């Protein structure tokens with residue numbers, strides 16, 4: 001499933017359709033193919049709310065970008081599944097019934113949603129898999145380089161353990177949901193760094209990425225192997241890192257072992273500042289969400305050259321091969337680079353991060 005960088009031959013579709021009439025009136029030179037105009041409706045299906053990224057960044061950024069690309073005529077119809085796969089299938093059916101022009105789908109269950117993807121396709125509605133690689137006949141995929149996410153987490157954990165890290169160090173792995181293909185890639189990426197260098201004392205997958213499930217499991221692990229024997233915890237995302245920290249505190253820990261995360265949630269950035277969490281993975285939501293909006297609008301408007309330029313990577317899903325894709329880069333977020341990442345990109349202001357209780361840690365980290 002790893003990216004294969006193949007450059008795409010410019011589609012001939014635009015040429016064959018050019019004779020049909022309505023030429024692209026935008027005059028942006030992006031393509032000479034016909035356009036259905038700016039009255040585009042993009043259906044957006046996001047998976048959950050426990051993680052703040054979806055409502056706080058993904059949806060508003062996509063909404064704004066679609067408006068910008070369509071002279072404010074286009075709209076986004078948004079539905080969030082609350083981590084419920086059956087609910088998402090209904091939401092997707094509703095979008096098909098409403099005849100949206102295209103669907104951006106971030107699947108709760110990437111395998112289970114495949115029949116709906118097929119239905120959309122049969123109804124002439126293209127589907128772009130957003131962030132998670134949905135199965136079925138999708139037209140394109142946009143995500144971060146998810147294996148790299150896991151590698152960055154694994155490498156950071158080793159860095160935190162220092163040069164003496166060895167097989168006597170017991171690591172607990174708290175992975176994401178089995179229905180999310182990204183979780184598997186995060187795990188594989190992390191293991192490619194950790195295997196043979198430390199001992200994985202416990203590894204588990206977490207239903208629906210729920211922080212409380214991670215917390216309960218961590219409590220069991222502590223009871224089984226003993227808190228003081230845990231050298232570090234690989235938590236696949238920030239929400240679960242929060243659950244792990246609660247379990248460790250409840251078991252009497254005052255100083256945390258190195259703990260990873262992902263998503264650069266505000267709580268996690270604050271925990272990183274005070275040393276409760278070692279790192280997170282910073283994924284630029286504007287990069288992913290804006291590119292998704294561009295792909296969706298280009299696809300609906302028949303701007304094939306633009307669409308191809310946006311999807312230069314190719315990946316395979318369990319059901320489809322060579323899916324045109326874009327994989328966005330990620331980076332480690334630690335105490336050292338909060339300023340150069342989330343603050344520099346305008347994700348959070350210094351005021352939002354440096355609230356009461358974090359002032360001295362902020363000053364020490366040069367955040368002002």
Ligand code: GAL
Nearest residue numbers: 051131132180182209237263
């Ligand atoms: C992943 C996603 C992460 C995080 C996680 C939990 O698929 O890439 O950013 O949101 O789900 O929801």
